[in-house]
Amino acid sequence: MTGPLVEIRKLSHSFGGHRALDEVSLHVEPGSYTVLLGPSGSGKTTLLSIIGGFVHPDEGSVFIRGNDFTRTPPAQRPTATVFQDYALFPHLSVGNNVGFGLRMRGVARAKRVGRSREALAMVGLADSYHKMPHQLSGGQRQRVALARSLVVEPAVLLLDEPLGALDLKLRRQMQDELKALQKRVGTAFIHVTHDQEEAMALADHCIVMNDGRIEDQGPPERVYSRPASRFSATFMGESTLLSGKVLDLGTDEIRIDTRVGLLSLAGAGEPGFDVSLAIRPEHITLVPEPGSVSLGEAAVTDVVFQGSFKRVSAVSAKDPGVAFIAKLRSSQPVAVGDTVTLYASPAEMVLLSR
C-alpha cells in the first residue's frame, strides 16, 4: 500500500459559535501509534469523533486507505472506537459483547465464538467469556472494550481517553499493555489524551493540539527536545519561557535581549523580532557548568520533593514576571526563600518564534 492510512485534509468544525477545529490536516501512517495530546477544549476529541464518523465536519475531508469517508456513518467505516467509559453492553455477556461486531457482519455463530475467544485471550481475559460486564474491574472492562473493537479488524483503532477512568498505577500498567498490543496486532492506533506522560510513553507520532489547531507534531522525543511553539514547550513537559527581542546577528549566532539579560545562541532570526527561549527544567542548574551562562539571581518560591529529584520554582530578581522551573538533584540543599543563581547552557535553549 502506498500513501498514508488516514489522511485528514483541512478539517474545520464549529459547535454553536465555538470553533472546535480550525483547518486541521494530518497523516496517519499504517501500523503507527498516533497520540493526539491537548488540554480539554483543544479539539482532539472532536477530531477523533470526526474520524470515527460520529460528527460530520463543516469543512474538510477524511480519507482512509485513499477513500473519502467524510460523511459515511460509523457502521460503514473501517474504524472502531474504544470509548472513555468503555460503553460495554451491560445486558450482554463479555463474550457476546466481543462478538457483537461479528454478529452485525453476519459471521456464523460458531466462527464468532471462536474469534471472540481468541480476541479475549489476546487481552488476557480468556476465562471471562461468560461473565457479565458488571462483574469485571475497570481495567478488565477496558480490555473487553479493546477486544470488542479489535475483533472486527478495523483499519484504524480510535481510543478516546481510554485510560482516563483508571487510577494512576493501573493507568501506567495498561499503558504498557496498550503499546505491546498495538505492536502485536499491527493496527494503527489513534489515541486521545490530555496526559503528556501517557503521550510520550505511547506515541510513535505525537500531535499536540490547542484551540482547534495543531501546535506541533512529530516523534515525541523531537517534540519534547525541540518544541515548535510556546504552547508545545509548556504542555508537553514543563519549560521556563524567557521572552525577548532579537538584537543582532553574528555568524551562525544571534543575540537576544531577554528580561534576565543578553543571551547569545545558535539560530536565525531578524533583528527586532519578538521571540521566546524555552528551557527544560532538567537543563537549569545552580552551579555553572562548561558552556552554561547565568540567568541571574532568583528567589525560590516552592520546592517539591519528588523522590529522585526536587522540583524547584523560582522568580527572577530582575523581573518578577519570569518564573523558572528547575529539576534539581534531591541532594541539593535548597529551600523556599533562598536566593540562588541559576545557570543554563544556550545549546539547550530552544528558540521559539510563536
Added chain:
Amino acid sequence: MMRLAGKLLVSAYALAIYGFIFLPVVVLVLFSFQATSFPIPPFTGPSLRWYETVLADTRLTSALFNSVLVALLSSALAVALGFLAAWGFARHHLPRSGLLRGLITLPLTVSYLIIGMGMLILFNAAGIPRSLVAAGIGHVVINLPLCFAIIYSQMGDHQVNIERAARDLGAPEWKVLFLVSVPVLWPAIFASFFLSMTFSWDEFVISFLLTRFDTTLPVEIWNLLRSGLNPRTNAIGSLVFGVSIVFALLLELAFLRRSRR
C-alpha cells in the same frame, strides 16, 4: 417511660393511617365472603357463594375479559409510543424540545373526565362509534405521557455511548434500538407497562363515556351498583383489587431488579 409513650403514640398513629387507607378495602373483601344476601354486619360467612355467582355471570366475565384485553393492548401501544417519543427527545436535537416534552406530558395533569368528554365529542364528529377500541385509544392517551415520562427519565446520557458503540460495530439503526436501547431500558419499559396496565384496569370515566354494548369491568360494576349493594359487588370488587395487587407486585419486582443492579 417517655420513650415508651412515644413509641406507643407513633404506633397508634401508624395504625390509624394504615387503617384509614385499608379499612374500606378490608371491609369490602370481608363481606364478599358473606353467606347471606346483604353485605352488612353481622358477618355470616365465610362462603364462596357470591364468587360462584360472579363467575357464572357471563356479562361480568366477558367484561373482565374485555378489561384485560383493553389493558394489555392499550398498554403495549402506550409503551411503544412512549419509548419512541422518549428516544426521539433524548437522542435528537429538536426545535422547542422543552415545550414539546411539556405538551406530551400535559395529559397527566388533565382530568380523565375532560379527556373522555373531548374524545367523545371528537369521535362523534369523526363518526367513530363508541366501542372498546375507542376506550382503548382513550387509555393510550392517558398512559402514553406516563410511559414517556418514566422511560425518558431513565434514558440518560450514559447510554449514548453504548448506542454509539453498537453503531460503530456495524449495527443499523433498528438493531441499535432492539438489541441495545430496549434491553438496556428493560426495567423502565417493564415498569411503565405494568403501571399502564394498572391504570387501564381501574379506569372508569373514559371507558364509561367511550364504550356502549361491550364494556370494561369497572363500567359493568357501576351498572351493578345501580341496583344497590349486594355481596356480588363485593366479590367482583375483591377480584379487581386482587388483580391490581398482582400488577403492583410485578411493578415492584421490575424496580427491585433495577435497584439491585
